Amino acid sequence: MQLVVARIGRAHGIKGEVTVEVRTDEPELRLGPGAVLLTDPASTGPLTIETGRVHSGRLMLRFEGVRDRTAAEALRNTLLIAEIDPDEQPEDDDEYYDHQLIDLDVVLADGTEIGRIAEISHLPSQDLFIVERPDGSELMIPFVQEIVTDIDLEEQRAVIDPPPGLIDDRAEIASARDEKFAEGDKDAS
Numbered sequence: 001m002q003l004v005v006a007r008i009g010r011a012h013g014i015k016g017e018v019t020v021e022v023r024t025d026e027p028e029l030r031l032g033p034g035a036v037l038l039t040d041p042a043s044t045g046p047l048t049i050e051t052g053r054v055h056s057g058r059l060m061l062r063f064e065g066v067r068d069r070t071a072a073e074a075l076r077n078t079l080l081i082a083e084i085d086p087d088e089q090p091e092d093d094d095e096y097y098d099h100q101l102i103d104l105d106v107v108l109a110d111g112t113e114i115g116r117i118a119e120i121s122h123l124p125s126q127d128l129f130i131v132e133r134p135d136g137s138e139l140m141i142p143f144v145q146e147i148v149t150d151i152d153l154e155e156q157r158a159v160i161d162p163p164p165g166l167i168d169d170r171a172e173i174a175s176a177r178d179e180k181f182a183e184g185d186k187d188a189s
Contacts, residue, residue, distance in 0.1 A: 001083070001084050001085070001099060002038065002081050002082070002083055002084070003024070003081065003082055003084050003097070003098075003099065004023050004040075004079050004080070004081055005022070005023055005024040005027075005030040005031060005037070005080050005081065005082045006020040006021060006022050006023055006024065006027075006030075006031060006059075006079075006080040007020065007021040007023065007077065007078070007079050007080070008020055008021075008061075008075045008076055008077065008078045008079075008080065009021055009058075009076065010073070010076060011069045011072035011073040011076070012055070012060055012072075013069070014068060014069045015062070015067065015068070015069075016062050016063070016066040016067045016068055016069070016071055016072045017060050017061070017062045017072060018060065018061055018062075018063075018066075018072045018075055018076075019058050019059070019060055020058075020059050020060070020061050020080070022059055023122075024082075025095065027059060030082045031049060031052060031059065031061065031080075032049065032052065033049050033050060033051055033052060034048070034049065035048070035049045035082070036048045036049075037049070037080040037081060037082055038080075038081040038082075038083065039078050039079065039080060039081065040078065040079040040081060041078065044074075044075060044078050045078070047063045047064075047066075047075075047078075047080065048063060048064040049061055049062075049063060049064075050062045050063055050064045063075070084097075084099075096151060096153075098120045100153060101117050101120055101129070101151070101158070102117055102118070102119070102120070103116055103117060103118075103156070104116065104117045104151070104153075104156055104157055104158045105156060105157040105158070106129065106131050106141065106157070106158050106160060107157055107158070107159055107160070108159070108160060108161070108162075109149065109159055109161060113134070114131060114133065114139070114160065114167060115131040115132050115133040115134060115139060116131065116132055117129045117130070117131055117132075117158065118130050118131065118132040118138070120143070121140070126142050126143060126144055127142075127143040128140045128141065128142055128143060129141040129142075129143055129148070129158070139167060141160060141162070141166070141167075146161075147160055147161060147162055147163070147166070148160055149161050
């Protein structure tokens with residue numbers, strides 16, 4: 001199975017180094033020296049990582065055969081693709097690869113079908129499941145433990161406990177002020 005693990009950014013310096021936008025939770029495993037990566041477009045690769053370092057919070061890589069700024073700049077916006085064993089599991093039991101989550105059925109604890117995971121959106125603060133509903137509409141579910149209570153890969157499902165208003169428009173009124181107002185109306189009757 002092939003997974004995009006990074007995108008090459010701009011050249012850095014004059015010796016062929018490039019910045020990369022990391023798209024994997026395991027950069028030390030996927031983007032280490034000696035790693036051979038396929039590319040998109042395919043005509044620029046495969047590329048073998050010669051060295052890697054972090055500079056000002058960004059990962060910098062140098063590839064074998066890329067020795068100057070011009071050659072490095074020619075790689076800009078190339079996607080780096082790693083060949084991954086589909087049965088490989090992340091080290092932590094609470095972590096999942098995107099390919100493990102795509103197409104899982106999303107259900108409530110009582111078994112009510114919500115839809116299926118069509119995409120994972122990786123945001124700075126959290127990840128989101130983009131869920132395709134049976135009617136064709138899409139729903140965004142934050143991938144946080146409070147909402148996604150169970151991932152069962154054997155049963156191919158994700159169990160959710162959504163707060164009011166997340167999957168429908170019927171949000172509950174939960175503020176104390178609204179409750180007091182409602183009680184006050186009863187007294188006036």
